[in-house]
Amino acid sequence: MKKIFLIVLITLNFSNGFSQTTEENIAKQACDCLNKNATITEEIYTSCLSSSMVDVVLKDKDIKVRESINTVEGMQNLLQKSNAVLSKTCDKISKKETESEGKKNTFYAESKNKQAQNSYIIAKDLMQDGKHKFAIESLQMALKNDPKFVLALDDIAMCYRQLNDYDNAVKYYKKSLEIFPEGDFALMNIGVVYSLKSDYKTAIIYYEKLIKYEPNNAEGYFGAGKNYFVLNDNEKALNNIFIAHRIYTENKSDYTKDTELMIGTVYQKMKTENKEDLFKKIAKENNIAIE
Structure with a gap:
């Protein structure tokens, strides 16, 4: 009980220390780098972010900032945080995220195949009632009529997970990720x-x-x-x-x-x-x- 009490006592407060400014500087420089490219590939994105981090950190006069990337973990952490700032502040990346939302709307949509969609609706009702074995049968029918129905693939994986059949859950999540x-x-x-x-x-x-x-x-x-x-x-x-x-x-x-x-x-x-x-x-x- 004492340990749990100690855990609850920990209070977390955010401060605006050196690394937030560093992250913003890295994100700004990385955004400028990305704007010089007509298209953004994964390689270009990684290169701009990594080179910007190294440049900003090495130019910083604060030794604490330079020490922040002395370890692999420190470097990865700074990259992650800079990446998060970049995605919020760079218009070119925001545009890319909007495109990503468009993809979600496309892949997480109802099936255009009526039989597949009807089977899916039945399966969702069965899932709601906790009848996962019967839901799987209905989802299999949906997938037979529409093999690329992402929502059905995700839900059949969820059903297998609820039944503790983790191998089949993995199998169907992977099928979903092959499509999206x-x-x-x-x-x-x-x-x-x-x-x-x-x-x-x-x-x-x-x-x-x-x-x-x-x-x-x-x-x-x-x-x-x-x-x-x-x-x-x-x-x-x-x-x-x-x-x-x-x-x-x-x-x-x-x-x-x-x-x-x-x-x-x-x-x-x-x-x-x-x-x-x-x-x-x-x-x-x-x-x-x-x-």
Whole structure:
């Protein structure tokens, strides 16, 4: 009981320290770099962001800023945070995100095949009633009439997950991602399934894909953070969970309670390992004051 009480006592406050300015400077320079290109490929995006980070950090007179990328974890954390700022502030990227929303509307749409759509509607009612085995049969009929029906693929995977058939859940989430690689529902939930299968490294791969496609989706960071924690990589766990906490806080989400609890759990573990100073260092790098 004492440990739980200590976890609750941790108060998280955001501060406007050096790294927020650094992230903004990196994002601005990366945006200027991207604007020089007619089209943005993944290679161009990564190159602009990485080169901007190195240039901004090396030119900064504050030694703390330069020290922030002395470790792989520190470099990845700064890249993640700069990426999130870039996606919010750069018009060219915002336009790309609008296009991404357009893709979602296309792939997360009703089937144009009437028989497939009717079977899907029946399946949703069965799912609502907890009759997942019967729902699977109806979803199979939907997919027979429309094999590229993403919503049906995602829901049949969800049904298998509810039945603890994780292998089939993975199979159908992968089929969904073959059609729509950026699908946030499939990426998030396949990460959950791999966690349930205790395949934490693969879970992280999918959560990081979600982060890549949606830099402001807290679920990607929180999912990755929890899996890094299980793998005893406390530094990567904290960096991801702090970012998730910031996004949840900005969005006034109830999930801030979950991130606070997880941060408290990591703190207790690091405290028993005499790594309180490292915990505070990572918190400071994320502009979070621990009280």
